[in-house]
Amino acid sequence: VxxxxxxxxxxxxxxxxxxxxxxxxxxxxxxxxxxxxxxWSWTVLSDTSIWQRHGQQVADTTPYLxxxxxxxxRNPALKISSGYKAWEFLTYVYGLAPALLYxxxxxxxxxxxxxxxxxxxxxxxxxxxxxQLKRAHxxxxxxxxxxxxxxxxxxxxxLHFCRPSIHAVSHLALETYRIGPPAYLTQWTLxxxxxxxxxxxxxxxxxxxxxxSVHFAGVKLTPLNVSFQILIQTVLNIxxxxxxxxxVMGSFYFVHVSVIQNIxxxxxxxxxxxxQGALCTNAQEERLQA
Numbered sequence: 001v002x003x004x005x006x007x008x009x010x011x012x013x014x015x016x017x018x019x020x021x022x023x024x025x026x027x028x029x030x031x032x033x034x035x036x037x038x039x040w041s042w043t044v045l046s047d048t049s050i051w052q053r054h055g056q057q058v059a060d061t062t063p064y065l066x067x068x069x070x071x072x073x074r075n076p077a078l079k080i081s082s083g084y085k086a087w088e089f090l091t092y093v094y095g096l097a098p099a100l101l102y103x104x105x106x107x108x109x110x111x112x113x114x115x116x117x118x119x120x121x122x123x124x125x126x127x128x129x130x131x132q133l134k135r136a137h138x139x140x141x142x143x144x145x146x147x148x149x150x151x152x153x154x155x156x157x158x159l160h161f162c163r164p165s166i167h168a169v170s171h172l173a174l175e176t177y178r179i180g181p182p183a184y185l186t187q188w189t190l191x192x193x194x195x196x197x198x199x200x201x202x203x204x205x206x207x208x209x210x211x212x213s214v215h216f217a218g219v220k221l222t223p224l225n226v227s228f229q230i231l232i233q234t235v236l237n238i239x240x241x242x243x244x245x246x247x248v249m250g251s252f253y254f255v256h257v258s259v260i261q262n263i264x265x266x267x268x269x270x271x272x273x274x275x276q277g278a279l280c281t282n283a284q285e286e287r288l289q290a
Contacts, residue, residue, distance in 0.1 A: 007168065007175050010186040013120050014086035016165035018093040021113065022080070024151065024161070025105070026051060032157035042109045042151070044101070052077045057100055058092055065091070094120060108150055115143040116169070123172050126183050137173030144170050 023029040027046035031037050045051045055077025062072040071085055073092035094117045101110060119139035122132050144166060148154070152161045176182060203210035 006179055006185050007172050007182050008185065008187050009120075009124060009172075009182045010086055010188050010191070012165055012168055013094070013124075014090040016163065017116070017169075018089040020161075020163055020165065021093060021097075022076070025101075030160065034157045035155070041106055044104045044106075050104075054100060054104075058096055061096055069095075093117075112143055112146045112150060115139045115146070119143065119169070119172075123176060123182055126181055128176060128181050133173055133176055136176075140169045140172060 020029075022045075024042055025045040027037060027040065027043035031040075037043065045054055055075040058073050059075040065072050069091055071087045071091075073088040073096065074084070076084065076092060098110075098114050098117050101113070105113065116139075119136040122128060122136040122139075125132070128136075147166060148162060152158050172182065179185070197211065197215075200214045201207045201211050202214070
């Protein structure tokens with residue numbers, strides 16, 4: 001199966017594994033009648049006041065996160081069940097949790113969790129050396145073996161602790177060796193495209209036909225945009241110093257400023273020759289009329 005379906009880090013790391021560990025720490029994962037939550041030494045966030053304080057600590061890190069990190073994680077104590085995004089889970093669990101849980105989570109569980117974080121951080125890189133890949137594989141295998149020992153403990157009533165996502169991490173490094181870094185194969189791009197396409201639907205009573213018409217219009221615009229970029233590059237290459245270039249194609253107007261200094265105000269620009277290319281400022285129009 002791994003050879004047929006490459007790993008998807010977005011859902012595996014950002015959603016499935018994060019959901020498992022947060023439910024373990026928070027003590028919200030189901031407990032069978034033959035088990036006893038009082039024996040779960042890893043539920044360090046089960047107390048309401050501690051959970052709220054932890055959530056506020058996560059929210060307080062926002063001013064210190066670089067902008068390139070994308071969407072900063074919101075307070076999980078308030079927002080984790082209100083559309084918490086995969087990117088928020090990614091930053092919260094693998095970026096902040098190792099530091100925030102240090103000294104709270106028993107050392108045995110904290111070290112096990114850090115092995116998972118270290119291995120997944122390597123596999124999220126766009127360039128991974130062979131040495132790094134071997135290190136990631138070693139860390140994830142050690143994590144998997146230890147996880148089954150300290151959480152599942154080979155008890156039948158805790159079998160649901162061993163979700164498929166736990167086993168899947170053992171294949172990540174091997175799949176990376178076969179097909180390349182998983183960062184290039186995740187669903188982030190596809191999910192973004194789905195969101196963009198869904199946002200273009202304006203007629204929800206007939207969404208499929210409406211989406212088809214919007215997509216068809218976009219297909220027609222693409223060659224116009226490409227042609228315009230080629231034209232602009234040609235103009236720049238031959239050093240035509242014009243204040244404003246206006247290209248009129250049908251009902252589409254594209255404006256490009258080629259010289260910032262001494263540019264004429266937009267009010268002085270004239271459109272003429274509808275359906276044809278037009279280069280015009282007031283001074284140029286006077287020369288054309290003469």
